[in-house]
Amino acid sequence: MTEFMRQIDAIAWSLESDPRLRSTGLTLSLLERSPDWDEVRYRFELMSRKIPTFRCRLVASPAPIPHRWEECPDFDLDFHVRRVTAAKPGTFDGVLEMVRVATMEDFDRARPLWTVTLIEGLEDGRAALMWKIHHSLTDGVGALQASMTFVDFSAELPERQALSSAPGAPPRARFSGYVDMARYHADLAAKLAVGAVRSAPGIMLQVLRRPLNTAASVTTMAGSLYRVAQPLMPTRSTIMTERSLARRVGVHEVPTAALRSVAKRCGGTLNDVFIAGLVGGLRRYHAKHGASVNNVHLAMPISLRSDTDHAGGNRIAPTRFSVRADIADPAELIEWIHQRTSALRQERFLFYADIVAGVTSLLPLGVISSVMRQTDLTASNIPGVPVPVFIGGAKVRKHYVFGSTVGAAICVTLFSYIDKCALGISVDSAAVPDYDVFHDCLVTGFDEQLALADDT
Numbered sequence: 001m002t003e004f005m006r007q008i009d010a011i012a013w014s015l016e017s018d019p020r021l022r023s024t025g026l027t028l029s030l031l032e033r034s035p036d037w038d039e040v041r042y043r044f045e046l047m048s049r050k051i052p053t054f055r056c057r058l059v060a061s062p063a064p065i066p067h068r069w070e071e072c073p074d075f076d077l078d079f080h081v082r083r084v085t086a087a088k089p090g091t092f093d094g095v096l097e098m099v100r101v102a103t104m105e106d107f108d109r110a111r112p113l114w115t116v117t118l119i120e121g122l123e124d125g126r127a128a129l130m131w132k133i134h135h136s137l138t139d140g141v142g143a144l145q146a147s148m149t150f151v152d153f154s155a156e157l158p159e160r161q162a163l164s165s166a167p168g169a170p171p172r173a174r175f176s177g178y179v180d181m182a183r184y185h186a187d188l189a190a191k192l193a194v195g196a197v198r199s200a201p202g203i204m205l206q207v208l209r210r211p212l213n214t215a216a217s218v219t220t221m222a223g224s225l226y227r228v229a230q231p232l233m234p235t236r237s238t239i240m241t242e243r244s245l246a247r248r249v250g251v252h253e254v255p256t257a258a259l260r261s262v263a264k265r266c267g268g269t270l271n272d273v274f275i276a277g278l279v280g281g282l283r284r285y286h287a288k289h290g291a292s293v294n295n296v297h298l299a300m301p302i303s304l305r306s307d308t309d310h311a312g313g314n315r316i317a318p319t320r321f322s323v324r325a326d327i328a329d330p331a332e333l334i335e336w337i338h339q340r341t342s343a344l345r346q347e348r349f350l351f352y353a354d355i356v357a358g359v360t361s362l363l364p365l366g367v368i369s370s371v372m373r374q375t376d377l378t379a380s381n382i383p384g385v386p387v388p389v390f391i392g393g394a395k396v397r398k399h400y401v402f403g404s405t406v407g408a409a410i411c412v413t414l415f416s417y418i419d420k421c422a423l424g425i426s427v428d429s430a431a432v433p434d435y436d437v438f439h440d441c442l443v444t445g446f447d448e449q450l451a452l453a454d455d456t
């Protein structure tokens with residue numbers, strides 16, 4: 001296959017010329033025991049067949065055309081799916097150190113952008129599965145959809161599908177790249193022309209019938225674009241300003257039922273309580289350093305994925321906005337966040353995120369990079385599964401997702417599994433040099449929220 005990246009995926013890839021902006025995501029599944037290794041290999045082979053970009057490498061295109069996916073002629077499943085034994089004593093802290101190192105390592109760019117590592121030899125005969133993936137391949141919800149290929153809802157392994165011989169990459173003609181680029185321009189021109197022909201009569205009729213309403217609609221769309229894409233003013237954290245390549249990772253868990261109870265009591269959503277807990281933790285962390293913070297610059301992806309979208313690629317609208325951090329009352333903070341995020345989700349221009357990304361890609365990298373580094377916190381909420389799942393016949397005890405900071409000081413990803421919301425925490429060590437202090441403040445921030453839960 002040859003397929004051009006969506007503009008929003010291309011942005012994630014192009015930013016990596018600044019290594020501080022790498023878009024590496026990682027999921028960690030803690031297993032009750034070692035899974036059936038042959039089954040694990042088979043399932044990831046199956047996943048790569050169902051989602052073609054998982055067997056593709058990225059090939060450069062002349063600007064401003066996005067890079068294109070091409071089948072990798074050297075695809076080797078055993079390069080991507082690996083098996084290691086943990087160093088003794090096989091503790092969870094040792095696994096987290098492997099996660100930390102993995103989040104800092106770049107991919108082999110001559111190959112598909114994902115790896116899986118089964119970690120065996122943990123305490124009590126347990127194991128862990130670490131899946132590392134580049135954000136240009138898919139977003140968090142897309143990764144969850146893709147994972148349905150290798151997880152089951154029972155310990156009993158289903159009968160395997162018969163797989164044909166591994167597809168090989170067809171030989172590329174000498175000038176095939178130029179042909180692909182010509183096709184890209186032709187397809188783009190055709191879409192624009194068809195869209196113009198289809199929409200022009202309706203637009204003209206609307207202008208003639210309701211000129212004032214049409215003008216108001218244009219103004220509303222322009223205002224929505226400004227609110228979605230405007231740069232944030234630099235009134236943010238005064239202590240989390242440095243950026244580096246070093247990372248620290250950690251985890252925290254909170255009961256899902258308690259978070260939902262707080263959300264219901266305060267008239268918000270679980271995501272609002274999640275953000276409030278993060279902001280409350282940051283307020284306490286600044287107080288520990290004798291600093292105050294009035295606003296926190298927050299990056300939050302909003303999923304636009306529908307039931308008809310396949311698991312590959314990103315279907316998100318990346319949003320950035322300021323959150324008040326000077327509200328000490330937890331319930332009042334949740335109410336404020338709910339009003340802000342509800343208004344943001346109604347912005348009409350969110351559904352044109354790929355167009356905004358295409359325009360943004362024309363800006364100099366230094367400009368984009370400086371904007372990204374103005375972010376204090378990236379927060380992502382991925383709805384998980386409410387029932388136990390199994391990998392290779394082994395039950396998944398816990399599941400964490402670690403997102404990339406992408407220029408922010410901190411990234412926290414929430415993933416709900418069974419009755420817990422698991423937080424995967426990744427921080428830039430230059431911005432947050434005392435991780436343990438920050439982690440304690442974050443836990444306290446969530447404890448403030450949980451104290452509002454209805455115990456009845």
